[in-house]
Amino acid sequence: MVDKRTTQKLEERLKQELATLEIGLTDIGKMDPSNPADWHGTNGDIETGTADASILADRFEAKTTNEGIVTELEERFNNIKDALIRIKKGTYGICSNGGGKIPLARLEANPAADTCIEHAD
Ligand SMILES: [Zn+2]
Structure with missing residues (x-):
């Protein structure tokens, strides 16, 4: 187990990163209201009535790119x-795979790690 002080420090880092990610996600994506763990890329509203085919194609490409970033x-x-x-x-x-202790160095490098190095994907 990680001692309390270290856990608190890592928790702070996780919360900060979470806030940063949320800003990024809100910027280019939208949270699925029925599933807060699911986000979708947005690219503003596509006005099908006025846009011609090439503009639509550009926007679609932008949305596809956003979708990839949003997924990450x-x-x-x-x-x-x-x-x-x-x-x-x-x-x-x-x-979470072996039930063993995750080395502190690994948690320092990635506070969100949920496996030891051995059991990492
Ligand atoms: Zn393991």
């Missing part, structure tokens, strides 16, 4: 949320 941010966002839940439950720092 969303994954990190959810990993951090899970880590914060583990801190609350008192299971933080325990490998």
